[in-house]
Structure formats: C-alpha cells, structure tokens
Amino acid sequence: MWCGGIRLGCCRRPVTTAVATREREREREETMGGGQSKKAEEQSLRLLQCSIDGDLREVKHIIETYLEHQMKGNESGNDNDNDGHISDNGSGGDRVSHVKAFVNTSDPQGNTALHGAVFSGHMDVVRYLIEECHSDIDQQNGLGCSPTWLAAGYDRCEVLQYLLKRHPDPKSALLSTVAANKTGDTPLVAAASKGNVAACQLLKQMASELDVPWGQMVLRRNKGNDNALNVAIAGGHNQDELLDPFLAELSGADLDEPNTKGLSPFLIASERDDVKLAKKLLSKGASWNVQDSNGSSPLSIAAFCGNPHIIKEVLLQKEELRDRQNRNGCTALWLAVRAGRPEVVDALLEGGCDPSISNKDGLSPLDAAKKYKRDAIARLLEDHIASNPTE
Incomplete structure (x- = not known):
C-alpha cells in the first residue's frame, strides 16, 4: 500500500522473531565481514x-x-542514558553525528x-x-514531500503546528518551493486537495501569526496551474468552511484562470453537476464565458457529462451558451446526443437549444443520433422537430 x-x-x-533475527544479523556480520552497510x-x-x-x-x-x-x-560509548536522550556534549558530538x-x-x-x-x-x-x-525537518522523499507537506496533506494538525514552530524558516515552509513537492504543491494545496478543513484553518492561523499574507498562499499555483481552490473543487470538497476562506482572496480573473488542462473552477462545477458550487462561484465573480482547451462551454461540458440539474437550474439561464459551438463545431445538444444522454437532450430542447446546428463534419444532432445508434434520442429529436417546424 x-x-x-x-x-x-x-x-x-x-x-x-525480532531477538533471534538481531542475533543472526550480529553473527553474520562477525563471521562474514562487510555486512555493516547492509545491517x-x-x-x-x-x-x-x-x-x-x-x-x-x-x-x-x-x-x-x-x-x-x-x-x-x-x-564515550556509555553516554547514552536509558530514556533515549542523545548527548551532544564533549565527545558526545560524535554520537550526535x-x-x-x-x-x-x-x-x-x-x-x-x-x-x-x-x-x-x-x-x-x-x-x-x-x-x-x-x-532533518525539510528532507524530501522521492515524491518531493517534506514532513510539513505530509502533515498538511494527511491532516495531522498537532504535528503540522509543531513542525512549523520548529522550522528554522517557517515563512519559507508556508510559501516557497522548499515545502512543495515535485508537482509544486505547497502544504496548503496538499491540505485542500484532501479536503482537510482543520489543516487549512491551521495554516491560515499560522500565516497570521507569522505575518505571511494569506492571499499569497491562496494564490500560489502548482505546476499544473492549480491553486488551493482548484484542487479542493477537483477533489469534490465543496464545504463552505473549506472554500470560503479561499474565495475571499480571489477575484473574477483569478477564478477564471484555467489550469494546464484548460479547466477553471466553474467548468469543474459544471462537470460535477454541483449547483450550489456553481452559484457560489458566479456570486464571487466567476464568468459564464469560460471554456476548456477544446473550446467547450460550461453548458457543453455539463451536457456531455450528463448533468441535468446544473443545466436546468443554472446554465440554461444564459441564453448565449445554448447554441455555442466548440472548436469542432459541436453544440451542447450535439455533445449530449453523442454521449447518449436522453434526459439532458430533453432538457436542452425544452430550454431552447437549436437541433439544426451541425458540427464541422456537417452532422446535425439527429444525424449524430443515427450514426451512433442513439435510437431513443433520435426519436426524441424527430418528435421535437416535427412539433416545432420553424426551428
């Protein structure tokens, strides 16, 4: 594991077998030699x-x-007392080393x-x-994780507080790549990605005590261009007590900046069918007009993923999203057909999406339904078109 x-x-x-094993190791070293390093x-x-x-x-x-x-x-061989204390006085310096x-x-x-x-x-x-x-309080493992990073990532708050107070440069541990792993994740990003509310709150408290700008910690992005808010949302952690301290430091532009996969928090909320989160992000200044690396809108992403709730309650309220095409010319309706999402197709048609818009290959949503053998959706589209001949 x-x-x-x-x-x-x-x-x-x-x-x-521990005692017997120690005896065998000692005997092997004494009789064979060269075993000190292995032991x-x-x-x-x-x-x-x-x-x-x-x-x-x-x-x-x-x-x-x-x-x-x-x-x-x-x-100096007897300088070690019974409680495990390691002396660093006199010849004990060798012992310490x-x-x-x-x-x-x-x-x-x-x-x-x-x-x-x-x-x-x-x-x-x-x-x-x-x-x-x-x-060594800063030594990183093979994944680049320092003890401070692990404490934050695994919600070990007592240990985390102790490590920061013992750290020779706690500000660096909070902010810089000294405490970041190989992906550039800071302790705050590590804690947020796991939904560790207590660890995030402790890091905010420690930032205040150390006079480290909390906003600077929140804005810090990793090599995937994700900040603490992004990784929390991507991990499915949408608790108010976790997200609100991040959102208080982020403007609309910060909220809309995509990561290296082209995803912003609002796009992730659309992908997850998270109505509450989507509304919260919009209230904080997130834009409706963000798109992923393929040019897909929040509505298109929700449609492809089969998320009727956010489509009905949030996304269809923005008329300009209804028929927006991505780089392949596909609308939200077209993508819902391709993915085989009849409930979403029905919601999009009821919401006013145009079933006549074709993609770059000249395929309409109905053509796509027939090509990909979405028979129930094809009938749904045919009935809608027959009932709305002007579309």
Whole structure:
C-alpha cells in the first residue's frame, strides 16, 4: 500500500522473531565481514516501520543499538542514558553525528523515520526524532514531500503546528518551493486537495501569526496551474468552511484562470453537476464565458457529462451558451446526443437549444443520433422537430 510516498509494511518483522533475527544479523556480520552497510540499511528500514507504527520504545531501542555499535570501543560509548536522550556534549558530538546520519537515512522511496512518524501522526515519535535525534525537518522523499507537506496533506494538525514552530524558516515552509513537492504543491494545496478543513484553518492561523499574507498562499499555483481552490473543487470538497476562506482572496480573473488542462473552477462545477458550487462561484465573480482547451462551454461540458440539474437550474439561464459551438463545431445538444444522454437532450430542447446546428463534419444532432445508434434520442429529436417546424 502506498500513501503519500510512504510504503506501509516495507520492513515489518514478527515480534516473536525480532531477538533471534538481531542475533543472526550480529553473527553474520562477525563471521562474514562487510555486512555493516547492509545491517545499517536493515536497521534504518526497521526504524521507519516502527516510526509509522508509533512504537517510541522500539524506535529508541533501534537508535541506541545502532549507536552502541558505532561507538563500540570508544570511551564515550556509555553516554547514552536509558530514556533515549542523545548527548551532544564533549565527545558526545560524535554520537550526535552518528545518530543524525542514521535517522536521516531514507528507504528506496526516500522516506526517513520522520516521514513515517508524521504520516501516521505520532507526535511523541516526531518530537523525539527532531529534538533528540536531529532529524532533518525539510528532507524530501522521492515524491518531493517534506514532513510539513505530509502533515498538511494527511491532516495531522498537532504535528503540522509543531513542525512549523520548529522550522528554522517557517515563512519559507508556508510559501516557497522548499515545502512543495515535485508537482509544486505547497502544504496548503496538499491540505485542500484532501479536503482537510482543520489543516487549512491551521495554516491560515499560522500565516497570521507569522505575518505571511494569506492571499499569497491562496494564490500560489502548482505546476499544473492549480491553486488551493482548484484542487479542493477537483477533489469534490465543496464545504463552505473549506472554500470560503479561499474565495475571499480571489477575484473574477483569478477564478477564471484555467489550469494546464484548460479547466477553471466553474467548468469543474459544471462537470460535477454541483449547483450550489456553481452559484457560489458566479456570486464571487466567476464568468459564464469560460471554456476548456477544446473550446467547450460550461453548458457543453455539463451536457456531455450528463448533468441535468446544473443545466436546468443554472446554465440554461444564459441564453448565449445554448447554441455555442466548440472548436469542432459541436453544440451542447450535439455533445449530449453523442454521449447518449436522453434526459439532458430533453432538457436542452425544452430550454431552447437549436437541433439544426451541425458540427464541422456537417452532422446535425439527429444525424449524430443515427450514426451512433442513439435510437431513443433520435426519436426524441424527430418528435421535437416535427412539433416545432420553424426551428
């Protein structure tokens, strides 16, 4: 199972064989030689799994065991006390460097123990790894996700607040690509994409405390040209408490700017048949006249997707949308026919859409119905045309 770059179960071992396994590893290293690197790698994977599991006692044990091995024969070998505290005084500096290197070692997917603890929300493990073991608070995994990003994306609010307060440059963590993954998603975009209301509210609160402009965070777009509002809507998260703080910072132009797929929030609402969201966006200044990369209007998109509610309650109110053609010359009615949406075809005809408009290939909606064997829709069109001979 993969979640945010964390591979669950990557290094789990049966508890009943843990001691025997450690003994075999020690014996193999002593008899074969050259096994130190492999053993350290295995210990690092065990550390990651125990961090995911939230087993602080075992986390401390793994680190202490590793440290004892590294410091064997050194006079400083007994500086490690029973509560897992790592000394950084005097010769303990070597100990700190060993521990720091160990806990920041990643698995093949780039995850460290801190990534694992943050992912699962184990605050005690997170605190120990950072405060006692000097885990790198900004280290990114193979997907480019920092611990801060994971905390926001998985709604680990206590951990998120702690990480931002411990961060040497929290403003950077909130705003810049330091805390963005490889797609350019900031922690706010990560939280919004999952519908994590609490995490978004916390990020807004932290922005206020750190004197970071909230509007700047909301406007920040990723490499797909999506901002927090876009990804929230695309994820089907339309709660007022999530969207309203974003909408308060966005003007009509911001709302209408398409992403790299040519979609704006209003087009997504049309695609999802979300009447409430569409009305909210229009009230905030979104334009009726947006179109996707193929030149399809909100009405055309809703028609093709088979969304009668938004068509009847919102989109047919705008007369100029009714017969607008996309780059292929297809109207909303034509696309509804092609997709086999009889309920939508009926709604569009009742709403005044013209059944005589052909696409660039010269096919009318009725021609399309016959070509694509939409027999019920063909009869519907024929009946409508017969009843309205002037069209």
